[in-house]
Amino acid sequence: MTQDLKERIVGRILSKDSTYETIKDLCLMGSRFSGTESEKVAQEYMNQFLERIGVSAENYEFDYQGWMRGECDFSIKTKNKEYEFSAISLVLAPSTNSQTLEMNILDGAGGSETELKRLEKEIPGKAVMIHSGNTEEGWLHRRIKYANAYEFGAKAFVFANHNPGQLFPTGSVRSNRIGEIIAIGISKESYEHIKELLEIEGFLTCKINVSNDTPKLISKHIIWEIPGKIKDEVIVIGGHYDGHDIAQGATDNAASIAAILEISRLMKEFNYVPERTLRFMAFGVEEFGVVGSTIYVNNTDLSDVVAMINLDGLIGHIPKHIPCSGIEELFLKLKEIENELLYEAKISKNIITASDNYPFFLKGIPNVCIFGEKPDPRVGRGYGHTSADTFDKISKLDAKISTAFAFVFIDAFCKMKEMPMKLTKNEVIDILQEAKLEDNLRLLEKWPFK
Numbered sequence: 074m075t076q077d078l079k080e081r082i083v084g085r086i087l088s089k090d091s092t093y094e095t096i097k098d099l100c101l102m103g104s105r106f107s108g109t110e111s112e113k114v115a116q117e118y119m120n121q122f123l124e125r126i127g128v129s130a131e132n133y134e135f136d137y138q139g140w141m142r143g144e145c146d147f148s149i150k151t152k153n154k155e156y157e158f159s160a161i162s163l164v165l166a167p168s169t170n171s172q173t174l175e176m177n178i179l180d181g182a183g184g185s186e187t188e189l190k191r192l193e194k195e196i197p198g199k200a201v202m203i204h205s206g207n208t209e210e211g212w213l214h215r216r217i218k219y220a221n222a223y224e225f226g227a228k229a230f231v232f233a234n235h236n237p238g239q240l241f242p243t244g245s246v247r248s249n250r251i252g253e254i255i256a257i258g259i260s261k262e263s264y265e266h267i268k269e270l271l272e273i274e275g276f277l278t279c280k281i282n283v284s285n286d287t288p289k290l291i292s293k294h295i296i297w298e299i300p301g302k303i304k305d306e307v308i309v310i311g312g313h314y315d316g317h318d319i320a321q322g323a324t325d326n327a328a329s330i331a332a333i334l335e336i337s338r339l340m341k342e343f344n345y346v347p348e349r350t351l352r353f354m355a356f357g358v359e360e361f362g363v364v365g366s367t368i369y370v371n372n373t374d375l376s377d378v379v380a381m382i383n384l385d386g387l388i389g390h391i392p393k394h395i396p397c398s399g400i401e402e403l404f405l406k407l408k409e410i411e412n413e414l415l416y417e418a419k420i421s422k423n424i425i426t427a428s429d430n431y432p433f434f435l436k437g438i439p440n441v442c443i444f445g446e447k448p449d450p451r452v453g454r455g456y457g458h459t460s461a462d463t464f465d466k467i468s469k470l471d472a473k474i475s476t477a478f479a480f481v482f483i484d485a486f487c488k489m490k491e492m493p494m495k496l497t498k499n500e501v502i503d504i505l506q507e508a509k510l511e512d513n514l515r516l517l518e519k520w521p522f523k
């Protein structure tokens with residue numbers, strides 16, 4: 074009977090383009106960037122969607138450090154010429170207060186500690202160009218590269234896209250606070266041009282003038298529940314609805330939000346009662362450094378929350394990755410349900426620390442992320458965090474099968490006989506230390522332990 078219901082819901086997902094249409098709505102309303110009008114429009118859209126399907130939504134308000142983009146001028150001076158390059162400020166980076174700063178600029182390559190150490194004497198007081206590609210220490214998050222540049226005494230962080238296409242990378246430089254040094258994003262093509270000039274000239278001066286606003290703001294999470302048979306065991310299913318102000322944030326992360334809205338709609342329509350209570354959460358202010366979900370977790374009694382499923386980049390690519398934060402018991406339980414999933418998934422023990430699952434993990438809650446694999450790992454985020462993360466990148470087919478995948482996963486996860494045990498603080502610390510993440514997490518101010 075319940076199997077039949079599950080199949081009917083999957084059948085419905087595959088026979089209509091509802092998720093696709095919702096993604097379109099969310100993309101066309103704007104970036105949903107924290108502090109913008111389109112963020113408010115998105116909140117209202119979700120509230121109305123839920124009201125229409127007969128689900129009451131909680132609007133959870135919180136304060137945070139806001140940031141609004143202003144002008145950004147960037148040029149390079151050689152002995153006898155000045156070159157202007159297009160650039161944008163990174164999120165939560167400070168302004169130059171109507172002044173144009175002038176300083177030498179050098180190439181810091183990937184921006185790992187290893188790479189910057191070699192330039193230790195030269196960096197202080199200069200602008201350092203660091204690209205978004207792999208470093209000599211492997212892949213590092215942008216915020217680690219920024220923190221490294223600051224620690225080595227840089228006066229400006231110039232973040233270059235490592236993917237071609239004249240696209241600027243954006244992203245936050247700190248989490249819920251304004252960074253210490255100015256930070257701008259430039260395209261790969263500008264980066265290559267400047268490196269050539271450096272090669273010819275030996276040294277270069279750059280001029281940067283950037284103005285951003287940094288008001289204190291209020292945002293909110295939209296939270297709703299589908300009550301389960303076991304009422305006192307709650308599984309949080311979350312994803313962030315905010316995108317970056319320069320884009321539509323289609324794959325990151327309008328698409329995941331559309332999927333959870335659609336799944337909720339069908340659960341209501343088919344009177345589907347999950348095994349355990351599902352608490353859906355559309356998080357605000359993720360792109361400022363996982364700010365909104367961290368505030369929620371630190372101010373909410375989570376004693377009935379037994380697991381957290383985070384959708385960030387669900388739609389876009391196949392196969393799906395399901396990392397489970399290095400939690401052995403959870404990993405084994407996921408392996409048991411592997412064959413019930415709709416199609417191949419890459420279940421791993423990888424730990425995701427830069428998305429909304431992480432604050433739940435810090436509280437010992439078993440958690441997974443679900444995201445589509447990028448077609449080529451060398452491109453990193455690809456169009457993510459650039460102006461090209463737009464609705465046209467979403468296909469109807471992928472919207473359907475990714476939504477179906479998420480639904481089948483939630484169904485199978487809920488039906489596990491027993492949920493994996495919550496972790497103690499020391500178990501969380503052990504996992505993070507064993508993965509050698511402590512130093513970087515401290516650098517990122519994401520290590521709440523002593």
Ligand SMILES: [Zn+2]
Nearest residue numbers: 325326385386
């Ligand atoms: Zn995201």
